[in-house]
């Protein structure tokens with residue numbers, strides 16, 4: 133047995149893993165990971181959705197609201213508005229559990245004030261944040277409608293939190309992975325072209341000149357296996373590529389996909405480190 | 417009022433509603449407007465398509 137003192141964190145162990153960016157757009161990232169297993173990737177995915185902190189409106193002090201929208205409905209709507217939560221903006225804000233105040237205080241929260249008079253539609257851009265960095269991601273979210281002589285005056289308290297507690301703190305809107313497809317064509321193929329005709333995703337193409345099937349868009353294959361069931365010769369086989377995945381992550385704009393993944397990696401590393409410390413020193 | 421987020425995936429679809437409404441009212445094809453706004457999932461698309469503003 134290896135002595136515990138010899139235990140070192142071996143960074144090179146993870147280096148077999150390869151990541152390739154496939155598609156990157158605003159708040160969206162699709163990448164291909166190779167040489168990795170489901171358990172690791174799923175841990176990462178779950179941390180991305182559930183444990184990466186963002187800042188969101190948690191309490192609303194309503195001073196005046198004579199609009200047709202009830203206070204609680206209005207407060208619920210406000211809670212769902214995504215706020216910019218990148219590290220630079222939230223660095224100085226404490227997590228509520230770590231703050232020694234009773235409810236909320238300036239150290240663990242920021243406030244956004246809303247004061248409007250109708251008739252108008254109040255949008256997320258109408259908030260006046262006390263911290264200019266913490267503001268709604270989108271300016272165009274309609275919050276409520278005010279009629280003639282209707283008024284709203286409130287203070288919204290935003291705090292850090294995680295998706296495990298409430299979905300409004302989830303930074304991701306879509307975060308999932310699927311197996312990378314592997315399509316095998318056998319010599320017994322009779323070049324009838326049926327599989328290419330039936331594929332719903334345009335993955336296969338029948339090359340008439342060479343009289344054979346070509347794979348033209350492998351990554352678009354959903355592994356529905358329609359091609360397999362249509363092939364009478366049993367010449368085509370679709371299966372998952374072991375250890376290779378297509379990972380898609382989209383965020384609500386509070387954080388960028390890269391920030392979510394970085395943060396998730398950090399959280400996972402923190403958990404692993406606790407285990408290492410425990411093994412070396414015992415207890416925490 | 418349109419829900420702030422898509423009830424299925426959580427995307428803040430309400431941010432796109434005004435533009436969607438304006439463009440479809442001007443006779444643009446809803447399919448093309450939705451594609452253009454980057455609302456690709458059908459859960460988000462139905463939020464805008466099915467919404468009726470009553471007051």
Ligand code: SF4
Nearest residue numbers: 321322324325327363
């Ligand atoms: S259906 Fe089967 S036999 Fe026909 S082209 Fe496809 S793989 Fe070949």
Ligand code: SF4
Nearest residue numbers: 331353354356357359
């Ligand atoms: S599994 Fe489905 S999507 Fe993939 S190649 Fe076959 S028919 Fe096309």
Ligand SMILES: [Zn+2]
Nearest residue numbers: 231233237240
């Ligand atoms: Zn506090």
Ligand SMILES: [Zn+2]
Nearest residue numbers: 422425459460
């Ligand atoms: Zn959706």
